[in-house]
Amino acid sequence: MGRKVVLAACTLNQWAMDFTGNLERIRKSIQEAKAKGARLRVGPELEISGYGCADHFLESDTLLHSWQVLASLLQDKTCTDIICDVGMPLMHKNVVYNCRVVFLNHKILLIRPKVANCDDGNYRETRWFIPWPKKRYIEDHYLPRMITKITGQDTVPFGDCVLSTRDTAIASETCEELWMPASSHIPLGLDGVEIFTNASASYHELRKVTNVMDLVKSATSKNGGVYLYANQRGCDGERMYYFGGSHIAMNGELIAQGELFSLSEVEVLTSVIDLEEIRHYRNSVRSRSTAASKQEPYPRIFVDFSLSGSEGHDQSMPSGEKIEPKTPTVDEEIARGPACWLWDYLRRSKQGGFFLPLSGGIDSCSVACIVHSMCRIVVNAVKNGDEQVLIDARRIVNDEEYTPKDPQEFCSRILHTCYLGTENSSEETKTRAEVVAKAVGASHRSVVIDAAVEAIITIFTAAGFARPKFKANGGENRENLALQNIQARLRMVLSYFFAQLLLWAHGKPGGLLVLGTSNVDESLRGYYTKYDCSSADINPIGSISKTDLKKFLKYCANEFNIPIILDMLEAPPTAELEPLSQGKVSQTDEADMGMSYAELSDFGRLRKIAGCGPFSMFCKLVHTWAERYTPSVVSDKVKHFFRMYAINRHKMTTLTPSYHAERYSPDDNRYDHRQFLYESNWTWQFERIDEELPALEKHHNKILNDRQERRQMGEKKDKHVDPAL
Incomplete structure (x- = not known):
């Protein structure tokens, strides 16, 4: 005989500090979960306030408004007969915690604080929250009077414990607790907990989706049980995009998966779980049963409620079965993640569209393709009946009768x-x-800005100075650089001028958001002009490598039927800021930088992800690049990179807010916290490299000689092979 329950993991597109919108989306998710027969609903981390409130979490207003939203949910008659697990910040004994509040039928059952905060990557949780340090311990939390009036409760349990219903046991984890080595779902499972909830705000990084799914599955593979992972979706006001993808796993297998990179504001993922399958799975592993019999117990709170229905109703529901997970390629991630982020930013900023300085190069073309991808996603969402997307599209184009049906036309x-x-x-x-x-x-035009460039030079010479010349015309490096930079900076000025007045020129209200086009490798090297056309309102490719962008454009050429892109990929990247040679480009990015984009990617990953300084980077690359370069060449390249990195690090402080996609992003504002004034000669570090060079060169030459000898011996043997063989 089965014992079946319906569980719901909800994906919400919440917005930091949007208490009105957040409340409506939470309420809608609860109602949809109930309509699908669910008796337990979990939503994403800090869903009431929004995850990205940052230093607003230090304000009492944020805590007050969170309680007010909770009060609205507690009073709502449509939010009854289902256990609701919602997230909010709250203060307990003058300490602010990131909490889950679990309630049922106008009563709070438990407030469970997060026990492990996240402080890596873009996360800074201990700046605002303290992790709960008391394992297996609960105490009384005194409720605000506004809540007491609704629930009739003066205090509720606060801490680390288990909810025991009449038919099962439930426990919460929050985001980072799934990632940490000593996750609590192991001892909780050994103590008989069968249902785990995890409220998460996991932002997108390229190649991260599979890792999340593996963690969710592994949470129950050794220990059995069911794991509800509810993730945030969308841009809640920052550089990150939360990719959704809520999951439900049971006994080590994925049985339900939510949409990735979607425009839907509310998605309710449900699955039917047979609790007897969990019990059989656990009991069949004898070593697990032995460990469970010795497990230190957690405090339990009894809840007079059953997740399962009547026996007849139980048998009418098919149980969730193993599914094959959907794992996007990196190209699909780039096509959809930044596109959804752009849509959220556009609709919430209430602007009328985007302005893009389109150079004809790989980077700006990638941005154009991402906007086109956004338009395709919007058109498909409207076709599938998403009313909110249609409302937003009509407001953006300022036409209440408009319905986007074709991506190019909408674009x-x-x-x-x-x-x-x-x-x-x-x-x-x-x-x-x-x-x-x-x-x-796109609506496109071409203009020539030489008159503006000449005007700047004329102003300079009018001040009594000589006219600067390009290096090709006999000028110094300083002259050459200044003449390049003024072109780039004027493009930024003109981009903003066009963005502010284009809609005005067409008799339409509003303005346009300027899109940036610098990639992560150029930012890392500092190969761009400060305050040039890479300076913009937002940048969808600012943390994506040139290597990945090239692959993405090949994907677009086929997926979006834009074959011209394939021709573009053959052209060498160039800034086109120096005089042409017989009408042809004489300047290339890689020659200017003194390194290839592939090498830049290696430098970036070693510097940020592997935590390498000049010396340790050299020690690694001397082996990694052994087939290509001698140790002396590796030394020169490492030193050149770190000199350029140090000289240009100040540019990172003014980077356009960029979609976060890559773990080696050099974004100074949130992600990569390093000084921006360096001793650019790295005297001590470079001297240590020089000390190692003689021995490494000798070793390298020996390897080359050995290979040459083996090659020659092989050639001699070939000459003596019997032709008949």
Whole structure:
């Protein structure tokens, strides 16, 4: 005989400090969960306030408004007959905790504080919250009077414990507790907990989705049970995008998976669980049973409620079965993640679209393709009946009768591109920009900005100074750089001017958001002009490598039917800021940088992810690059990188807010906290490299000689092989 229950993990697109909208989305998710027969509902981390409130968590107003939202839920008659697990910040004994509040039928059952905060990557949780240090311990929390009036409770249990219903046992984890080595779901499972909930705010990074799914499955593989993982979705006001993808796993297998990279504001993922399957799975592992018999117990709170229905109703529901997880490729992640982030930013900023300086190069083309992908996602959402997406689309284009049906047509309304050329620009890049803009559907124009460049130079010479010249015309490096930079900075000024007035020129209200186009490798190396057209309102590719962008464009060429992109990938990346040579580009990015984009990716991963300084980076690369470079060349490249990194580190403080996608992002504002004034010669560090060079060069030469000898011996043997064989 089975004992079946319906459980719900809810994905919500919450917005930091949007208490009104957050309340409505929570309420809607509870109602949908009930409609699907669920008797337990869990939502994402800090769903009442929004996860990204940052220093607003230090304000008493945030705590007050969170209680007010909870009061509305407790009073709502539609939120009854289902155990609701919601997240909010609250103060207990003058200490603020990140909490789960579990309630049922107008009563709070438990307040469970997070026991392990996250402080790596973009997370800074201990700046605002203290982790609960008292394992297996509960105490009384005195409720605000507004809550007491509703529940009739003066105090409720606060701490680390288990809820025991009439038919099962439930316990909570919060986000980081799934990742930490000593996760509590192991001892809780040994103590008989069968249902685990995890409220999460896990942001997107490329190649991260599979890791999350593996963790959710592994949480119950050795110990049995069911795990409800409810993740946040969308841009809640920061650089991160929360990718959704709520999951339900049982006994080590995934049985339900929510959508990844979706525009839906509320998604309720449910599954039917047979509790007897959990009990059989656990009892069949004898070593687990032995360990469980010795487990130190958790405090338990009895709840006079059953998650399972009548026996007849139980048998009518098919149990959840193993499914094959959907795992996106990196190309699909780039096509959908930044696109959904852009949509949230556009609709919530209440602007009328985007302005993109389209250079005809890989980076700006990638941004155009991401906006096009966004338009495709919007059109599909409208076709599938998403009323909120339709409402937002109509408001953005300022047409209450409009319905987006074609991605190119919708793109023509919201994406405005411009080729800002000079006498140093080539016809090839101008043509590529025009073709790409037409392919994605953007409203495009080409203009020449030489008059503006000349005006700046004229002002300088009018002050009594000589006219600067490019290096190709006999000028110094300083002159050459200044003449390049003024072109780049004027493009930024003109981009904002166009963005503010284009809709005005067409008789439409509002303005446009300027999109940035610098990739993570250029930012790491500092290969861009400070306050040039890489300076923008937001940047969807600012933490994506050039290598991944090239692969993404190949994907777009096939997926979006834009074959011109394949031709673009063959062209060497160039800034086109120096004079042409016989009408052709004479300047390339990799030559200017003194390193390839592939090498930059290696430098970036070792510097940030592996935590390498100059010396340890050299020690690693001397082996990794042994087939390509001698130790002396590796030394020169490492030193050159760190000099350029140090000289340009100040640029990281002014980076355009970028979609976070890569673990080696150099974004100074939230992610990569390092000084921006360096001793750029790295004297001590470089001397240590020099000390190691003689021995490494000798070793390297020996390896090469040994290989040469083996090759020669092989050639001699080949000469003596019997032709008949």
